[in-house]
Amino acid sequence: MAGLAAFGLLAVGCSTGGTGTRDEGPARTDPVAQSPSTTAPSATASPVKKVDAVRLLMSDPKVSKNVKADLRPCSADAYAIDTSYGSLTDNTQAPDVVVNVMTCGDAVGIGTYVYRSDDGTYENVFAKEEPAVYSTIDRGDLVVTQQVYAKDDPVSYPSGEIVTTYRWSGNKFAEHDRVENEYSRVVGGEEELPTPTAPSEN
Helix, strand or coil, rough: HHHHHHHHHHHHHHHCCCHHHHHHHCCCCCCCHHHHHHHHHHHHCCCCCCCHHHHHHHHCCCCHHHHHHHCCCCCCCCCCEEEEECCCCCCCCCCCCEEEECCCCCEEEEEEEEEEECCCCCHHHHHHHHEEEEEEEEEEEEEEEEECCCCCCCCCCCCEEEEEEEEEEEEEEEEEEEEEECCEEEEEEEECCCCCCCCCCC
């Protein structure tokens, strides 16, 4: 009898615990479940204002003549330019703009720039013009990656890379972290082996 009584108490506890499928119906009418529909319009309320990256670069005196000379369409009106928008300089007016310029043939970065909006105009607050350089925005930090090539390295297989993280400090970017990576000398996933020679005949 004691065992049956204990079982009865357990069954009552389970039926009032609220873990069965019957609880799913009322949960759908709960106000919390409807919150995504009330917040959805705010996600599209303020779209990012796009910039004309080519015009921005060509009118920028901080962009070198060499980069401007290479800044030409690769096909039709398509330029080898990547543009990113995000928060880097704590600017509440508009997102900051990161522009990467690459070569047409092999897409090697030749220049990377950060522009900060100031009353509708954009100011160049960071520029790095070196071979194989590329910048990204990572959680509010500017991450600049530069491929390192030895003398005989092909474009597709650099010897390593330097990854530098910058953070906005005051009115400029300051280096926060630097990582240098050396790549394996294995080419194409397999180590190059010496070419076998035919056995000599006695």
